[in-house]
Amino acid sequence: MLKDKNILLGVTGSISAYKIVNLASALVKLHANVDVILTKNGERFITPVTFETLTKNRCLTDTFDRGDVSEIKHIALAERADVILIAPASADIIGKMAHGIADDMLSTTVLAAGCPVLVAPAMNVNMFRHPAVQENLAVLEKRGITVIPPESGILACGAVGEGKLPSEQTLLDFILRETAHKKDLSGKKVLVTAGPTQESLDPVRFITNHSTGKMGYAVARQAMLRGAEVTLVSGPVNISPPPFVKVVQVKSAEDMFQAVSVCCEEQDYFVMAAAVADYTPAEIKSEKIKKSSDESDLSLQLKRTKDILKWLGEHKKDGQLICGFSMETENIMENSKAKLQKKNADMIAANSLREKGSGFDTETNHITLIKKDGVIDLPMLSKEEAADRLLDVLSEIK
Numbered sequence: 046m047l048k049d050k051n052i053l054l055g056v057t058g059s060i061s062a063y064k065i066v067n068l069a070s071a072l073v074k075l076h077a078n079v080d081v082i083l084t085k086n087g088e089r090f091i092t093p094v095t096f097e098t099l100t101k102n103r104c105l106t107d108t109f110d111r112g113d114v115s116e117i118k119h120i121a122l123a124e125r126a127d128v129i130l131i132a133p134a135s136a137d138i139i140g141k142m143a144h145g146i147a148d149d150m151l152s153t154t155v156l157a158a159g160c161p162v163l164v165a166p167a168m169n170v171n172m173f174r175h176p177a178v179q180e181n182l183a184v185l186e187k188r189g190i191t192v193i194p195p196e197s198g199i200l201a202c203g204a205v206g207e208g209k210l211p212s213e214q215t216l217l218d219f220i221l222r223e224t225a226h227k228k229d230l231s232g233k234k235v236l237v238t239a240g241p242t243q244e245s246l247d248p249v250r251f252i253t254n255h256s257t258g259k260m261g262y263a264v265a266r267q268a269m270l271r272g273a274e275v276t277l278v279s280g281p282v283n284i285s286p287p288p289f290v291k292v293v294q295v296k297s298a299e300d301m302f303q304a305v306s307v308c309c310e311e312q313d314y315f316v317m318a319a320a321v322a323d324y325t326p327a328e329i330k331s332e333k334i335k336k337s338s339d340e341s342d343l344s345l346q347l348k349r350t351k352d353i354l355k356w357l358g359e360h361k362k363d364g365q366l367i368c369g370f371s372m373e374t375e376n377i378m379e380n381s382k383a384k385l386q387k388k389n390a391d392m393i394a395a396n397s398l399r400e401k402g403s404g405f406d407t408e409t410n411h412i413t414l415i416k417k418d419g420v421i422d423l424p425m426l427s428k429e430e431a432a433d434r435l436l437d438v439l440s441e442i443k
Contacts (some may be wrong), residue, residue: 058086133167171205230274261318358389
């Protein structure tokens with residue numbers, strides 16, 4: 046994911062510096078080139094050898110290091126970096142950055158950088174809340190530097206409050222948002238529906254389907270990485286929500302319809318990956334269900350839910366693009382082409398529930414993208430790769 050990307054980590058004096066060891070390891074596993082600058086106080090908590098073993102690059106601590114005289118190291122690092130993350134960021138380095146002080150390897154390199162810079166403060170809660178620190182952070186944010194908010198909890202000093210360095214995964218998510226993908230969807234608003242819906246028969250039973258939401262969540266994540274402002278309307282699933290995405294949790298098909306209809310006018314793209322339960326109970330009493338043991342009798346008491354995709358097609362604004370999903374067991378192409386026309390969609394992503402590795406609860410998918418002017422059959426791909434290809438094709442539709 047991060048092949049050919051250069052990530053520069055700046056580590057200052059904090060007990061939480063150990064988390065950056067795990068972060069560096071995760072970045073290397075994603076095929077990034079990782080350089081680390083360790084301040085003198087940072088060396089009190091962790092050694093350069095640790096980072097050098099993981100990254101296979103020399104960990105720098107001295108502005109006047111003479112290990113490689115072929116380049117001015119702090120300038121070369123600043124020019125090569127795709128993103129710089131300073132974590133943990135002490136009050137000292139935050140103050141230096143805010144006031145343009147460059148008196149060590151890290152502050153000098155950051156001052157020469159033109160790439161995105163991320164700062165993750167980590168310190169005692171009273172230090173973090175001090176007006177001087179807050180004013181310095183405000184200065185950095187005004188200059189376009191991203192400040193990653195610290196977490197709250199019990200700190201190393203025993204105090205309770207904000208000041209904890211966020212988890213390695215959170216720091217990694219911020220780096221991925223900056224570097225993992227070209228920002229070709231920047232300025233676009235994308236609404237994705239994902240997962241199943243549930244239609245209650247009574248306080249105990251409900252109608253649903255086997256959707257896990259994995260495909261829709263992959264689309265939402267990839268759209269976010271490509272710079273889009275993403276809203277994810279999700280039925281009940283067992284998946285962690287993608288970072289930097291607005292998630293609207295819903296339960297029934299009516300809930301999903303209301304959530305989609307509220308914000309439909311401001312969206313550029315719709316990707317309807319949810320597998321909505323097709324039926325909802327009609328006006329029936331729970332006592333009648335309890336007494337009925339005849340399934341055919343019960344089915345007569347159901348009515349179809351609202352067709353969200355069809356409603357979007359009927360209310361589509363100029364410039365909006367709609368992609369629906371079609372999950373079939375037979376006559377895939379015929380049924381999907383009919384759906385494209387009937388729903389007034391711009392594209393249908395069709396796949397078969399009978400094909401191994403495709404459909405519900407898999408890590409891969411084989412989808413066929415059906416447009417009004419042609420068909421694109423994708424190979425079996427990971428959900429994320431399939432989501433990227435889907436977004437590629439959808440964004441090219443005029």
